[in-house]
Structures are given as structure tokens and as C-alpha cells.
Amino acid sequence: MASKNVDDRKSMTELEACVLALIALEGPCTAYSIRKQFEESLTSTWRASTGSIYPLIRRLTERGLLTRHDVESDGRGSKEIEATPAGRKAAQSWLKDVPEWVGEPSADPVRTRLNFIRLLAPGDRVPVVEEMMAATQASLDRVEASRDQLAAEGRDFDALTVAGAQHMLRARLDWLEEVRAYYA
Structure with missing residues (x-):
């Protein structure tokens, strides 16, 4: 299913947008590698669990923002994930759209x-x-x-x-x- 339009970013959570941007930046990668990057984050807010990352990637794939394909030479059936052109545009739009709340004090x-x-x-x-x-x-x-x-x-x-x-x-x-x- 293709993404409706680039304004999909407006209906994405910050976590979804961050994962999308990370995949767009890192290139082909696995969901596991994305989860590990979040797990190792210095910011506790971004320590997303397996239970949130995998369904999030599935939702972004269903919206046409990510594609998944089998990892060759991987006997475990791992999938590599890449941002689609629509996904890259949505990630770029998210970065360019700086709402006022971004400058507010964060949870402390x-x-x-x-x-x-x-x-x-x-x-x-x-x-x-x-x-x-x-x-x-x-x-x-x-x-x-x-x-x-x-x-x-x-x-x-x-x-x-x-x-x-x-x-x-x-x-x-x-x-x-x-x-x-x-x-x-």
C-alpha cells in the first residue's frame, strides 16, 4: 500500500518519525539493529522496547514509508528495511516542520x-x-x-x-x- 502523501508525517508519533529518519539515514538495516541503537541511546526517552519498535516498523511498512526484503545469507529469516522515496520525503518533512513545542522544556x-x-x-x-x-x-x-x-x-x-x-x-x-x- 502506497503512502497517501508526504503529510503522513503529521499523523506520525515522534518515535515513528525518529525510527523512519534513522532508517532513512542508516540505509538498509534490520529491525534488530534499529532496536539496539535505541537500547544504547543516552536518552532514556528513546529506549524503545522490542514491543514498540517491531509493530512501529510494520505500521510504517504498511503505510508505504518502508520496504522490507529478506537478508541474503541469513538463515534466520531476517528482513532488511529501507525507507521508500515517500518515507525519505516524510522524514525530511518531519525534520523541516519545527513546531513551537520542540523548543519547550523537555520532561525532566x-x-x-x-x-x-x-x-x-x-x-x-x-x-x-x-x-x-x-x-x-x-x-x-x-x-x-x-x-x-x-x-x-x-x-x-x-x-x-x-x-x-x-x-x-x-x-x-x-x-x-x-x-x-x-x-x-
Whole structure:
């Protein structure tokens, strides 16, 4: 079934559009390789499960945005997936369509939890903030190691993309310093 039109992007979820764009960028790949990339993501939001990736790929295929064909020399019956021309156009349209909400603050479990910190006894607040700082610092360390690894592999643009997470985590640490000072 062919895609109705490029405006299919409007009816795609962010996860569907991201998977479509990843397949369009990576070229022929398997659903398993896509799932592994999401599994290894530094962003918890993009850690999509097998139960979401495989049906999503099936839906995009049914809409004519992806094609699937057998992997030669694979005895397991794996399928390679590619973006169709309509799929590439839909991925490109998704990238070009920048709604206002994209610039909004994203979900942040630290910010959400700290919104309720006044439920804790005053003496319990700073230790919780410090635990959040330690968790953020550990995440920052992983992100910096990932960026260094990508740069060492010559994947400069991927390293630049990871730098966004690095800056966000540093900003969170600065903010947590302010919160700790407030409650100290």
C-alpha cells in the first residue's frame, strides 16, 4: 500500500518519525539493529522496547514509508528495511516542520521531583538534592565518554550531537547547585 502523501508525517508519533529518519539515514538495516541503537541511546526517552519498535516498523511498512526484503545469507529469516522515496520525503518533512513545542522544556524527572521537595523534612532536602547531583554527574561522565569515543572514531557530527546532552547536564548541575544553596 502506497503512502497517501508526504503529510503522513503529521499523523506520525515522534518515535515513528525518529525510527523512519534513522532508517532513512542508516540505509538498509534490520529491525534488530534499529532496536539496539535505541537500547544504547543516552536518552532514556528513546529506549524503545522490542514491543514498540517491531509493530512501529510494520505500521510504517504498511503505510508505504518502508520496504522490507529478506537478508541474503541469513538463515534466520531476517528482513532488511529501507525507507521508500515517500518515507525519505516524510522524514525530511518531519525534520523541516519545527513546531513551537520542540523548543519547550523537555520532561525532566529531576525537575519534577524537586517540585515536591517541600514534602520532605528540611533536613532531608539537601541530601536528596546531592543524590540528584551525583546521578546527574554520573550521567554527564557517561555522555562525555561517549562524546570522546565518537570523536576518536572520527564521527565528529555524532559527537557534536552528543554535546547537546552534555550542555544540558552541565546546566542541570548548575541549577542543582542553586537548589542546594537555597536549602542549605
